[in-house]
Amino acid sequence: MSIGFSLIMFLCIVPTMIICYIQVYPKNWRGKKLVFGVKNRKEFTEGETAEKVEEIVKKYSRAALWITIASCVISLALLFLRGLTVQMAIWTGFVLLAIVGINVPYAIGNKEMKALKRSLGIQGEAGVTYIDLTSAGAIHALKPVSVWIPTLVALLPVIAAILLDLKVLQLSTSWVFGTFLVTAVTGSFWLVGILVLVLGFVMDSLKNEVISTDSTTNANYNRAKKKNMADMFVLSCWVNAIFTICCLLSFLYLYNDFLVMIALAAYMALLLVGVAVYVMREKRIEARYEKEMVLLEDDDDYWILGMLYYNPKDHRLNVAKRVGVGGTINMAHSVGKVFMVFSGLALVAMVVCIVWLGMLETTPMQLRVEDGKLICHQIWDEYVIPIEEVQHYSFCETLSDLKLARMSGVGMETIQKGNYIVDGQSGCKVFLNRAADCYIKIETAGKTYYVNASTREETWNAFDALAKAGKKISKKNICVFVASML
Amino acid sequence: MIIRINELSDVPIYMQIRNQIVMGISGGELAAGEQLPTVRALALEMGINTMTVSKAYQLLKTEGYIMTDRKNGARVRMEIQKQATISDANKTELRRIVSEARISGVPKLEIIELVDEYYGKS
Numbered sequence: 001m002s003i004g005f006s007l008i009m010f011l012c013i014v015p016t017m018i019i020c021y022i023q024v025y026p027k028n029w030r031g032k033k034l035v036f037g038v039k040n041r042k043e044f045t046e047g048e049t050a051e052k053v054e055e056i057v058k059k060y061s062r063a064a065l066w067i068t069i070a071s072c073v074i075s076l077a078l079l080f081l082r083g084l085t086v087q088m089a090i091w092t093g094f095v096l097l098a099i100v101g102i103n104v105p106y107a108i109g110n111k112e113m114k115a116l117k118r119s120l121g122i123q124g125e126a127g128v129t130y131i132d133l134t135s136a137g138a139i140h141a142l143k144p145v146s147v148w149i150p151t152l153v154a155l156l157p158v159i160a161a162i163l164l165d166l167k168v169l170q171l172s173t174s175w176v177f178g179t180f181l182v183t184a185v186t187g188s189f190w191l192v193g194i195l196v197l198v199l200g201f202v203m204d205s206l207k208n209e210v211i212s213t214d215s216t217t218n219a220n221y222n223r224a225k226k227k228n229m230a231d232m233f234v235l236s237c238w239v240n241a242i243f244t245i246c247c248l249l250s251f252l253y254l255y256n257d258f259l260v261m262i263a264l265a266a267y268m269a270l271l272l273v274g275v276a277v278y279v280m281r282e283k284r285i286e287a288r289y290e291k292e293m294v295l296l297e298d299d300d301d302y303w304i305l306g307m308l309y310y311n312p313k314d315h316r317l318n319v320a321k322r323v324g325v326g327g328t329i330n331m332a333h334s335v336g337k338v339f340m341v342f343s344g345l346a347l348v349a350m351v352v353c354i355v356w357l358g359m360l361e362t363t364p365m366q367l368r369v370e371d372g373k374l375i376c377h378q379i380w381d382e383y384v385i386p387i388e389e390v391q392h393y394s395f396c397e398t399l400s401d402l403k404l405a406r407m408s409g410v411g412m413e414t415i416q417k418g419n420y421i422v423d424g425q426s427g428c429k430v431f432l433n434r435a436a437d438c439y440i441k442i443e444t445a446g447k448t449y450y451v452n453a454s455t456r457e458e459t460w461n462a463f464d465a466l467a468k469a470g471k472k473i474s475k476k477n478i479c480v481f482v483a484s485m486l
Numbered sequence: 487m488i489i490r491i492n493e494l495s496d497v498p499i500y501m502q503i504r505n506q507i508v509m510g511i512s513g514g515e516l517a518a519g520e521q522l523p524t525v526r527a528l529a530l531e532m533g534i535n536t537m538t539v540s541k542a543y544q545l546l547k548t549e550g551y552i553m554t555d556r557k558n559g560a561r562v563r564m565e566i567q568k569q570a571t572i573s574d575a576n577k578t579e580l581r582r583i584v585s586e587a588r589i590s591g592v593p594k595l596e597i598i599e600l601v602d603e604y605y606g607k608s
Contacts, residue, residue, distance in 0.1 A: 127494035129492075129533070130488055132487070137526070205530070207530070208531065313533075316530065
């Protein structure tokens with residue numbers, strides 16, 4: 001399971017870094033629209049200035065290449081990490097660092113190019129926009145039917161999962177059905193598909209670029225670019241739909257953690273292949289129209305570090321990215337500001353989550369009897385069970401025969417806490433450490449608890465204390481435990 | 487037809503749109519009956535308020551350059567009324583341009599040549 005997580009992260013980050021490097025640091029800057037996010041112009045290609053630009057490009061492209069190589073090597077090393085929480089923490093930190101890292105040379109290059117532009121006395125055309133009246137709002141390549149069909153196809157397994165969970169359909173006797181786990185998984189992927197669909201339409205309605213004084217050239221250029229993007233979104237929708245179907249089938253016939261990880265890795269790989277094809281085609285389009293690009297807007301000053309768009313006078317929320325794939329938001333737009341705040345909060349939440357998971361994994365789980373109460377404690381008291389309310393309790397030898405499905409709470413590889421469906425019974429309170437591989441089942445009026453401590457001995461000691469507190473012990477279970485200890 | 491809008495210019499954006507569409511019609515870049523983008527599409531493309539584009543279109547319609555209807559959107563008029571006179575506002579504008587040219591020493595002939603060029607081009 002844990003190698004699967006690392007494998008997925010590896011398959012995501014390595015191609016992403018390579019694609020980023022190819023996209024952001026092109027080899028031949030002379031033929032490109034932009035040099036480190038600054039509009040390429042004739043003055044840059046003449047005499048000493050050309051040498052300076054060449055120097056800047058070489059210097060920062062080399063730095064980016066080293067960062068890409070280092071990221072790939074580190075990713076490879078991270079494959080050998082053990083422990084899911086450790087993997088998640090280190091991978092998350094590494095992904096953030098790698099993404100920031102690959103963009104640092106670009107940002108510095110952008111600053112130097114802007115300084116060079118100023119030193120040449122080139123005045124930018126901030127505030128000037130070109131619009132081709134012939135193609136304004138008229139060029140769209142994403143046919144709604146081409147993305148709606150896979151989205152509806154992906155809805156079928158979700159409906160099937162709901163029917164299976166409601167026991168209207170009975171195709172499998174697996175305990176999973178009835179827990180709404182399958183509905184949650186297939187539904188999540190379907191929602192991803194909806195997100196891709198919405199994003200597809202947003203990207204398809206981006207402003208058309210004006211590169212030439214000839215309207216036909218502009219129309220063809222924008223049509224080619226939008227068609228390329230539309231193809232990528234259609235592919236993503238289909239990959240998502242197929243994966244949703246595979247999810248349902250695997251739950252029905254072949255449920256296996258390792259296979260799920262392999263399928264997830266294949267899913268990510270296919271999506272990345274789609275992005276790679278998109279990037280290659282995009283480069284071909286740019287190369288095809290290279291000589292016709294005579295009319296380019298110079299809005300360099302609105303691009304902070306050449307990548308963050310901030311233009312209070314622009315009413316558009318989404319604009320095409322200067323470099324890379326897709327679009328970005330105008331941070332001066334009110335919705336853009338809210339989006340940035342949420343993005344910042346999401347980053348903080350990610351760090352908090354990782355710290356929280358680390359605390360959960362490293363803090364021992366304790367069971368103790370105090371003042372006539374059994375207390376389940378980790379970080380704080382999770383459950384306090386008054387002993388006089390306990391109707392029956394038993395010590396069980398192994399955790400492997402318990403069928404657990406989480407309703408709410410924590411569901412880690414090693415720790416399970418919260419409300420669970422246990423062996424088909426919903427609303428059970430669970431406080432289990434998988435490493436202890438034994439548990440105490442406690443039944444009170446209306447509630448069933450499955451609890452243990454960090455080790456088998458501590459769990460048994462708690463059970464013993466519970467027995468001494470005056471309750472009957474299931475003798476059968478004691479015999480089993482004693483036999484196993486001997 | 488390509489139009490160029492400068493947000494930092496003293497000329498209001500709706501007037502810039504109006505002026506450039508008029509120049510497009512005069513120069514033949516916009517043919518009679520040619521479809522113009524919808525108000526919403528043009529506003530979205532320019533990143534400006536729809537009211538600004540609407541105001542430009544309204545002005546062009548009032549002046550008789552374009553026609554609009556709910557079904558077909560905005561189109562260049564098939565036949566633009568030829569009044570064969572220069573409006574007072576344009577006369578004032580022309581006078582300002584000529585005066586500035588005269589003060590800065592531009593020969594009269596050069597101005598006439600320019601007018602010929604623009605008129606001929608139109």
